Amino acid sequence: MKTKNLYIALFLLLLFSSCDDKFAEINKNPNAVTEIEDGYLFSNTVLNTIRGANNTRLQFPFGSQLGHYYVGQNNSMFIDRYYDHFTGAEYKDLFESFYYSPIRLVSEVMRFTKPGGKNENEVRYAMARVVAYINYARLADSFGSVPFHEGGLGQEGILYPKYDSVETIYKDIISSLKEIIPILQNGDPEMGYKLEDPLYNNDLKKWARFANSLRLRLAIRARFVDPNFANQAIAECLALPLIEELNQAAGGENEDSDLHEMGNPMYGHWQGWRWKMSEKFVETLKSTEDPRLYVFVKPNTKGEYLGIPNGLSDTELPNWVWSEVSDPTDSLVGKAASITEMSAAEIWLLRAEAALYNIGPGDANELYRKGIEKSFEQWKVTQEQVDEYLDNAEYANLHGTQEQQFEQICTQLWIAVNPNAHEGWANIRRTGYPKIAQRTEPKFSLGVTNGILPSRLRYPSSEVNINNKNYQAAIEEQGPDLITTHLWWDVRD
């Protein structure tokens, strides 16, 4: 029998000798590559950050409804009604679209360009980190604690990433940006992404302004919960160049195009969902005689500017005629409407806030007026109207108590950040302005928050299921996984 085995072995050998070489050839994937330039990934992560599904989902249905800019129809209305049953759907899609798109790409860019990486490059690494931080800050502002230090590192074998608290994420980003800003400011453009930077076309000075402005935004967000830490960071930011002009703003211009890549990505959502203007937003613009009313709001069939309240109940809704409620204009949702992640107006208004509380230099009212002016400029309000408003309008100057002045700044900030509606929701949570009243029955739906504006979103079922231990640890520290749990920086009544 032994000889028999030998013969079988010989027979097989004869048949299959040299098949390993062939196998390697056969299993070589002709559809994709195993090596890539980091620039190819960088341009993609930047485009994704600005116009990817992560951002469009963040703006709608979440930011724009919870920020009280728009009112949605059909299923998206549940979010507006303060329900929270989306852990397997909308929350999941949002959370995943961040990690699967910009974070996956930027983590790989960072892996390549970091010290010791295969394409080590200080400038590129700095640019990539800024992109990563915008995304992590958005995630932290929406969900709270998320995997940050260990997040996005599947490629490096971290399959169960630990969560970092919002405080850790904020403080880390704020201190990291401090290191990064000088690298960008003094960086050699030759080392940057000459052909692969859709945001600033490799203008490193603009990158430095953007990084510093991001740092200011986050530091201001932290100023109520940790004034010592925040105030120092704010002061540092104000000493360095910030976004001041429209051409320094972070965002994307779009063409009047039907092509996916060229047109405003929100246009498709709008076509599908046809959300309406919120009463809160329309009434605020009307009551302050703000010329941006005509920029943002379309008149209804009767020529009126009419919003609909957010969160109406099923019994109230039939009393409204949907077609009589104003639509957003093409400036906001049209094919050519631009996307803004950070506007010059936002930064001027944040500087006004800092000045109002003597954390930063300058005159609060001057800075406030500058913010309004920049916003008007951004929305192409005519110079006549700008002058008219700044000279005559009641709200063109800060007045009243410090708190009233703060409310004015916050209201202008809320108007100015649009269409970055998620930022509007974050500022409402941070400052309490504009005031969003607790809802009452039967006109409104109370949802699961008893009618109080939600403070965060819940974690997706996929994290709860797969990364359960770390999830448990996170909610133990942060509080229950509910939309009523306040985030670290959300401490003001």
Place this chain on the structure above:
Amino acid sequence: MKVRILLLSFLFFTSVAFAQESISLNIKKSPLQEVFKTIQKKSGYRFFYNEDLVDINKQIHLSVKNTSIEKIVGELEGQTNLTFRLMEDKLIVVVPSDEVQQSGVVTGKVTSKTETMGLPGVNVVIKGTTTGVITDIDGNYRIEVPDKYVILQFSFIGFESYEIGVSGREKVDVVLKENTESIDEVVVTALNIQRNKSSLGYSVTQIGSEEISKAKENNPINSLAGKVAGLQITKAPTGVDGSSRVVLRGVSSMLGNNRPLFVIDGIPMESSYGGGNRWGGTDGGDALSDLNPEDIESMSVLKGAGAAAAYGSRGANGVIIITTKKGKNRQGIGVSVSSGFTVETPMVTPDFQNEYAQGVFGRYPTLDGDPPTPLKDYPWVWSYGPKMEGQTEVNWMGVEEPLTPQGDPYREFFRTGSTFTNTVAFNGGSETSSFRASVTSQNSKGIMPNNDLKRQTINLRGTSQLGEKFGIDAKLTYIRSVVENRPYLAESGANIVMALGIMPRNISLESLKNNTSDEHGNIMKWNTDNTFSNPYWILEHKRNNDEKHRIQAMFQMKYDIFDNLSLMGRTGFDFSNKKYRSSEDPGNPNVEKSNGRMSQNMSNGIEWNTDVLMAYDKQFEKFNFNLSLGGNYRYNENFSMSQNGYAMRIPDFYHISNYKGYSTGEWYSKKAVYSAYLLGTFSYNNLVYLDVTARNDWSSTLPLENNSYFYHSENLSFLFSDAFNINKNILTKGKLRASFAKVGNDTSPYQIEQYYNISQTQTEFPQASIGGQLPYYDLKPEETRSWEIGTNLGFFKNRLILDVAYYYSMSDNQIMNVSLAPSTAYSTKKMNAGKLQNTGLEIQVNGNPVSMKNGFNWDVIVTWSKNNSVVKALYGDIQYLSLADEFHMAIEAHVDQPYGIIYALDYKRDAFGNKLIDKNGFSQTGEWKAMGDLNPDWMAGITNQFRYKDFSMSFLIDIQKGGDIYSWGKAYRALFGTSTETLEGRAEWYAGTGGYIEEGIKESNGQPNDIPIQPVYRWYNLYNKQIGTEWIMKATNVRMREMVLGYTIPSKWLNISLVGRNLFFFYKAIDHVDPESGFSSGNTGSAIEHMSLPSTSSYGLSLKLNF
């Protein structure tokens, strides 16, 4: 050279000399006949003679001691005028000496109990020689014999073989006994080896051509439903050419493909499920639906891994071996023509309420817009409006009309489907060659008004014996099929059923049909939600078609090197080319910002298999030994190109140049597997059989260091009834069998490296992306170990046959895409993870309760099976594996639970299970928990066949006990108020006398709930609170699966059958839908109904003519 040495070693290994036997006898004056008996008793030699022999009673005197049989018959020859011939198997033929050398011709006719006109194709062989002929179409044979005392052997598949001595006669007629009721069934097993079923240590069920072709299913696999224990077939209601979910003995791979391997004439074919998912898509059919039932000779279902181990990795889910027809030895050319015409009508449709119109709270919608029309938003598009009493209201078109119920939109919208099939087949052959050629044309119309199929099949098959030792067999099949408008499924605006199920009860289909587009070319409908379209707009403006060309070819050579050593080589491929195009016209705001789109795809796929098989056969004494050694090379290559265009420029021109934006795609993949295998069969005295298989595969898809995997199986069969001489009148045949097998599995190409994809972009920035799946650099083959035991008992001369099997299988090291936490930035990682166990019991009973002399015959076949699957392990910290999800439910795998548990939110309940009702009378959301299981408790099929002379009648009742299905369609219809159950409490509420009272107890005081609520809120509350309990229903049903009435004209040339399939339910636990209404044929597809097309009944007439 090596091969030669190997051969020699086999010869050495098996050549053993015959032992000489010696006999002692002492016989004084006995008739010759008695002498024969004595010798037989002492030595086992049997004498074969004609009773008419003159010398048979001649007195013999015989006294010998330790003498060989040769000498004894020499002695007898001396005392008589007879010649004795020693044959193999201890057989001695006794012939009158004077007739010994008279050669001549023997003719005769072979018939059977049912085939009284003659049985064609029967093998007639002179025993001990290779000389033989085959009976002609009328069952007649003519054979030249060297002398008139030879023995003729008659054999034919499906009949017991029969031997008869010619004994000097010139005409020998034979009646063969069918073995449909016999245990000695010959079945096709792995590698197309025909085996006696008793000799197998594993379970095999074979279905013959008649069963397959008479059922006239578009997809021949569906005709196996209910006929094979352990085989679960669920036909998805997805239009003509739809695929079927086929699972043998439970799901074994949690996330992988669980379809059995299909092998046609020795060539495996690619077969995956047809597509379609929760968010829409279409079912592209499966490879099986391309097969032409008329060309199939038999389908053999090899259930366990033991049976399928010879197919290695791909046999883990069982194997279905399809053998196609060959030509037969006959005089002249045989022509058979068969025609079938089948009509198809919707079977189960939902029950609609006919009392309340569009609106909510009993109010008709407010009017809005120009011209004023009823509001098109929620909740106004629900059917919770006013009672329809003929009052005048403005309809969705802005025209005043009376409010009246509009009948059943399903019955009105769907048409009667039909299938017209014609086959012409020619066959012929001689003793050495045969051919068969067939052409089939099929035209089908689905119940969806624009869903059509046209298919042509040409099949050629030829065999030839070139000389004594060399034979060839070749086949070529060409199939062309064109399908128009496969229906869109599930949660998509293109799914027409979505709209039919929820449209307000007062809106007429007629008005939708006459008003599909407005003057701007935009879709017109009564609602704003993109999920529900105007069905007629979809019919006109969202179209798809595909054209498939498929070629299957096979060439096989067999060379008999020696009598007992043969070498076979076979090569064959399954090639398909598919062109798919879909387009959607501008006008739908949900699609490309109303700009329309198109996509088209061209793909080629080939699987090529080449086998070399050497078989060696040796018998010595009571031992039989058979060894096959083979190698296989399998090569798969797939290529596809796609174009997607969006934003159409000019209307009605579907060309890529006519779209403003476009993207293209390309995919290419290759895979190769080398295998070497060994099959051995050892038997002793036809009592004990041992089959072993060993196989090693080398796959290109696995890392080089882990790319080899070995599997084996051992199968034992023991015919204890023969061994222990049990009373044959009671227990005619008894067999015990046992089988063990280990099989492995590889994966798909390109899973073991990280790849970057270059993005197509029209921006100035180069871009690339990274796939969401992390590779696993040390992937190992997966492994399934299984065993099975079984028995096969034939009672009362096999008029009652019982076949029982119990099996166990454990799949380990499963290669799967394990879901990762999204915060890793990757969605899955290819890993070896998870364990899944299946155990089950299968019982088949074949009975022949009545068999009367006048020809009346009644057969009963009962199959029953039960499978238990248990997930034994998952991966790492994963709490569960999500297999599928739907609105408000998910199908999950949890450790220590069955595979495929339905999870949903239940009502909030107290400790006794009572629903807790809140202060306003509403039920509340409770726990997310296991609420159902997609696996049936058991399945059964009962077939009754009656035959009387030329008439036959059979029906198959198919039973499923347990298993659950989640019906989201039902949830939608309730939410929208169109279904009958939403009527409850409406009249009372509007009259102010009550309303819907939720069953349960009040949470506040524990008293039974008596708070009436407005009925619309009852259903809205369930939707709003995501309570899934109401939509999970038992799939238990008893179905009349098939009825066939047949009549054969006595001269045999014409057979007429009336066939009905899926006719009605004797019982069905679920309302509104068919329990077989899943939208996909994937692993969990059968458990989710999502506004599926209605299931259908079909009625057909089939005609067969033979010339």
